[in-house]
Amino acid sequence: MANVITCYKWVIDEKDIRINPDRTVDMSRAQRKISEYDKNAIEAGIRIANRLGARPVGLTFGGPEAKQSLKDALSRGLEAVYWVGHPFAAAADGMVTARVLAAAVQKIGDYNVIVCAEGAGDTYARQVGPRLGALLDLPVITAVCEVEVDGQYLVATRKLEDYVEKVKVSMPAVICVLPEICEAPVPTLKAVLAAGKKPAQELTPQFLGLEEADLAPGISVTGVLGYVMNRKNIILKDGDVAARVKELVAYLKKEGVI
Amino acid sequence: MRYPLSEEHLLIQQTAREFAERYVKPEASAVDRAGAHPQELVRRMAEHDFLGLPFPQECGGAEAGFLSFVLAIEQIARASASVAAIPVNHFIASYTLYRWGSAEVKEQLLPVLCRGEKLGAFAFYEPGAAPGSGDRRLVATRTPAGYVLNGTKYFVPNGGVADLYVVVAQTDPERGQAGFSAFVLDGNTPGMRIARRVETMGLNGCQVAEIVFEGVEVSAGRLVGPENGAASMIREMLAMRRIAGGAMVAGIMDAALEESVKYAGQRVQFGRPIGRFPAIRKMIADMAANLNLLRLAVYSTADLVDKGEPFEAEAAMVHMFAGRTGQAACIDAIQIHGGYGYSQELPVERFFRDVKGALVYDSIMEQPEQVVAGGLMG
Amino acid sequence: MGGTFVVYSDKPQLVLELIGFCTGAGRKAVALAFDAAVAEECAAKGADKVLFFNSGINLPEAYCQQVAEAITGEGAEGFIVGSTVRGREMAAKVAALLNWPLASDVSRVVAGGGELEIERLTYGGAVVQQEKVRLPAVVTVPPGKFEPSSKPKAGAEVVALSAEPDGRYTLLERTRIERQGADLANADKIVCAGMGFAKKEDLKLAFDLAAVLGAEVACTRSVAEERKWLPPDVYVGISGATVKPRLYLTLGVSGQVQHIVGARDSGLIVAVDVNENAPIFSAADYGIVGDLYEVVPTLIDALKNA
Numbered sequence: 033m034a035n036v037i038t039c040y041k042w043v044i045d046e047k048d049i050r051i052n053p054d055r056t057v058d059m060s061r062a063q064r065k066i067s068e069y070d071k072n073a074i075e076a077g078i079r080i081a082n083r084l085g086a087r088p089v090g091l092t093f094g095g096p097e098a099k100q101s102l103k104d105a106l107s108r109g110l111e112a113v114y115w116v117g118h119p120f121a122a123a124a125d126g127m128v129t130a131r132v133l134a135a136a137v138q139k140i141g142d143y144n145v146i147v148c149a150e151g152a153g154d155t156y157a158r159q160v161g162p163r164l165g166a167l168l169d170l171p172v173i174t175a176v177c178e179v180e181v182d183g184q185y186l187v188a189t190r191k192l193e194d195y196v197e198k199v200k201v202s203m204p205a206v207i208c209v210l211p212e213i214c215e216a217p218v219p220t221l222k223a224v225l226a227a228g229k230k231p232a233q234e235l236t237p238q239f240l241g242l243e244e245a246d247l248a249p250g251i252s253v254t255g256v257l258g259y260v261m262n263r264k265n266i267i268l269k270d271g272d273v274a275a276r277v278k279e280l281v282a283y284l285k286k287e288g289v290i
Numbered sequence: 291m292r293y294p295l296s297e298e299h300l301l302i303q304q305t306a307r308e309f310a311e312r313y314v315k316p317e318a319s320a321v322d323r324a325g326a327h328p329q330e331l332v333r334r335m336a337e338h339d340f341l342g343l344p345f346p347q348e349c350g351g352a353e354a355g356f357l358s359f360v361l362a363i364e365q366i367a368r369a370s371a372s373v374a375a376i377p378v379n380h381f382i383a384s385y386t387l388y389r390w391g392s393a394e395v396k397e398q399l400l401p402v403l404c405r406g407e408k409l410g411a412f413a414f415y416e417p418g419a420a421p422g423s424g425d426r427r428l429v430a431t432r433t434p435a436g437y438v439l440n441g442t443k444y445f446v447p448n449g450g451v452a453d454l455y456v457v458v459a460q461t462d463p464e465r466g467q468a469g470f471s472a473f474v475l476d477g478n479t480p481g482m483r484i485a486r487r488v489e490t491m492g493l494n495g496c497q498v499a500e501i502v503f504e505g506v507e508v509s510a511g512r513l514v515g516p517e518n519g520a521a522s523m524i525r526e527m528l529a530m531r532r533i534a535g536g537a538m539v540a541g542i543m544d545a546a547l548e549e550s551v552k553y554a555g556q557r558v559q560f561g562r563p564i565g566r567f568p569a570i571r572k573m574i575a576d577m578a579a580n581l582n583l584l585r586l587a588v589y590s591t592a593d594l595v596d597k598g599e600p601f602e603a604e605a606a607m608v609h610m611f612a613g614r615t616g617q618a619a620c621i622d623a624i625q626i627h628g629g630y631g632y633s634q635e636l637p638v639e640r641f642f643r644d645v646k647g648a649l650v651y652d653s654i655m656e657q658p659e660q661v662v663a664g665g666l667m668g
Numbered sequence: 669m670g671g672t673f674v675v676y677s678d679k680p681q682l683v684l685e686l687i688g689f690c691t692g693a694g695r696k697a698v699a700l701a702f703d704a705a706v707a708e709e710c711a712a713k714g715a716d717k718v719l720f721f722n723s724g725i726n727l728p729e730a731y732c733q734q735v736a737e738a739i740t741g742e743g744a745e746g747f748i749v750g751s752t753v754r755g756r757e758m759a760a761k762v763a764a765l766l767n768w769p770l771a772s773d774v775s776r777v778v779a780g781g782g783e784l785e786i787e788r789l790t791y792g793g794a795v796v797q798q799e800k801v802r803l804p805a806v807v808t809v810p811p812g813k814f815e816p817s818s819k820p821k822a823g824a825e826v827v828a829l830s831a832e833p834d835g836r837y838t839l840l841e842r843t844r845i846e847r848q849g850a851d852l853a854n855a856d857k858i859v860c861a862g863m864g865f866a867k868k869e870d871l872k873l874a875f876d877l878a879a880v881l882g883a884e885v886a887c888t889r890s891v892a893e894e895r896k897w898l899p900p901d902v903y904v905g906i907s908g909a910t911v912k913p914r915l916y917l918t919l920g921v922s923g924q925v926q927h928i929v930g931a932r933d934s935g936l937i938v939a940v941d942v943n944e945n946a947p948i949f950s951a952a953d954y955g956i957v958g959d960l961y962e963v964v965p966t967l968i969d970a971l972k973n974a
Contacts, residue, residue, distance in 0.1 A: 200837075205836075221306070224298070224301050224302055276957075281971060289936055
């Protein structure tokens with residue numbers, strides 16, 4: 033049976049990130065989760081697979097911690113999940129990630145659609161999907177908000193800045209979906225329990241025929257700082273409303289915006 | 291916290307949290323204010339298997355065990371303890387049938403409870419000091435076809451909204467505590483009437499009712515467990531209720547801690563966030579430490595249940611510890627929030643009202659200190 | 669330093685900004701164009717060379733192979749692309765074909781010899797990441813980061829290329845998005861409504877204030893997506909619009925990072941909210957702590973008389 037492969041990323045939950053007063057970033061106590069946008073992508077993949085009579089499977093590339101994501105992904109309705117585990121994943125850029133995923137996709141084989149979210153919740157670089165398509169020499173549609181199957185073709189509606197486009201491509205193809213493609217349901221607890229019985233397979237980079245050089249990124253992170261707004265922070269809270277408003281209007285005049 | 295949680299437990303916990311954040315939390319304040327039964331949320335909990343979680347698959351459950359159940363309850367309670375109270379009380383009724391029901395009762399009633407097609411309630415308290423002692427005590431008298439019930443049950447959680455009631459009635463006044471039996475009744479049994487709703491301080495979304503029984507005929511097949519055998523059943527259920535109550539308290543404490551940390555980091559006084567002040571830091575540290583210990587106690591005691599080991603003394607300890615630390619944490623949370631904490635603009639005042647409700651179910655027959663000391667000294 | 673950067677964007681204004689960046693970095697700018705008028709404009713406003721794909725094209729993404737070949741043909745060490753839906757897709761595919769790294773949506777980029785130093789936002793805008801990108805590389809740059817180039821360079825030429833598109837793509841329809849709400853991208857002033865409004869009808873206060881200020885009305889994600897009080901194209905935030913007005917005035921907005929990231933480049937940020945501990949105040953230049961239902965009518969009167 034043909035596969036519909038949805039790629040997902042196991043990311044740090046941004047809610048748990050602490051920015052210290054000196055702008056250093058503390059992620060030591062942060063939990064991880066499947067990137068929110070990827071949850072929508074997984075559901076989209078399942079729906080497409082249902083329409084095609086195909087098997088929805090998941091694929092992730094991550095460090096040892098990503099192993100914890102497998103049952104989570106399976107509980108969301110995928111029938112199997114593949115995990116390329118390597119400690120290098122933490123330093124991987126889009127180039128390395130797309131290379132690894134492309135090798136894994138070829139190893140999984142017999143695919144007709146590859147679904148990616150438009151971007152990941154941590155880096156939001158929005159490059160892995162189209163990059164993967166180019167490496168596999170498949171047509172790619174990005175920014176997809178609706179998708180239909182038409183025989184051997186996918187017809188997708190994509191949202192650009194000023195236009196909506198309807199694009200038709202032959203399968204196999206890669207689509208990069210926006211979260212509005214479909215809601216991602218919370219799994220039922222029976223689905224959570226059933227996830228443990230579904231197949232999860234680790235694919236090592238060696239098994240995929242990747243060498244160390246293939247895992248070397250072209251981009252290195254040299255600094256990580258918490259974002260701080262440098263604003264005047266003049267907050268008016270004393271006096272009656274009229275007085276506060278009067279003061280604000282005076283400031284706005286001084287700033288030249290009224 | 292991992293121990294004694296398996297990967298499966300962690301995923302149950304995480305999924306319950308996702309459920310609670312998505313569906314329960316946005317409704318929490320409205321459920322509390324309206325004080326109405328959150329029908330739609332109960333339907334969703336049923337759909338997501340919360341209502342039959344610990345029971346075997348052949349009974350219509352998810353067969354996840356009791357520890358999974360309390361993990362799920364903690365996460366729901368973290369969003370709304372009112373909403374969490376409903377499946378807890380439903381569980382107590384379901385568990386009674388699962389553990390002591392006849393094959394026929396189990397086959398007929400347990401699957402519909404597990405699937406959440408019907409909601410369960412457990413009726414134990416009476417207007418008098420202890421069941422079987424007041425003028426309006428509920429008495430079951432033998433008839434040729436079974437029993438006839440007369441009297442009143444007071445403080446029945448899920449009362450009025452439940453479809454099935456497990457009711458404890460006195461069957462032999464001569465035998466004291468050994469004279470009670472349990473029955474399972476449909477909510478629409480003739481002669482059974484919801485006399486009024488009991489207004490409560492907290493857990494406002496969980497309906498509490500007074501139920502009057504007037505010549506209610508019950509067939510012998512609806513007796514659950516042996517005649518005059520309810521006392522040991524009650525003891526066991528009460529112990530499980532205490533563990534689940536401890537999970538509710540842990541959920542409330544977690545929410546109180548989260549709100550407090552957030553507020554203490556934002557609220558500036560004397561030029562720095564109040565979270566930098568030692569007095570505030572001590573309160574936060576106490577909350578976090580007690581929450582961690584309570585969780586350990588709740589999870590490990592639930593694990594005893596799953597392993598089939600004795601757990602009544604440990605459950606009583608959970609109750610004692612949850613009572614002390616839960617209330618202290620919620621009072622501290624209000625203190626940290628200053629005037630806002632007292633106001634209904636923020637949820638912390640609700641935590642305080644709810645935490646009391648999570649632990650109020652108790653019995654003079656089985657005070658937790660008595661259970662613990664009795665186990666040690668007889 | 670020398671060296672060549674190839675630039676592309678489907679937004680003509682953005683191409684000029686990218687040419688401005690190349691010139692500032694001491695690089696030769698070779699612009700790609702799929703439209704004759706754009707090709708001429710690039711040549712007239714600072715590109716060193718323009719490659720014009722004369723193809724009657726409807727999907728530039730269907731020419732990635734040819735674009736990659738052209739970049740190789742120019743001996744370029746960088747492909748600098750405007751960060752739009754089309755641009756990002758082109759950038760990523762070309763990066764894959766050339767086997768180059770790609771730095772996406774950079775908020776700052778400085779070109780050194782052999783490498784680029786960039787900054788970009790991660791974790792929904794909470795974290796700024798500094799990165800070194802070894803050249804050759806692809807970079808996508810959002811609008812408004814560089815001064816557009818305007819003066820012609822000596823010897824600028826337009827070279828026409830013919831190319832066959834990737835036949836696997838068919839464009840069935842292209843519809844211009846009818847904006848239901850304001851054009852926020854170009855707004856000079858914006859009033860943003862948050863969850864502090866109790867009812868949809870009360871948004872009239874925001875519109876009244878906007879009318880007095882000459883501002884457009886925007887909102888937070890919750891107001892558009894959860895309550896559906898305003899169309900989804902007017903919500904500001906990481907997954908919504910990014911705006912850069914001279915004045916951004918929020919009413920009843922608590923100021924979650926995912927919202928603020930969409931407005932953080934505004935000239936002046938002013939907040940009105942009842943909760944003095946709301947994070948919006950640490951993101952604001954000026955703020956009034958107060959009930960917006962009292963503050964806004966007073967503010968409207970004061971502005972009328974100002």
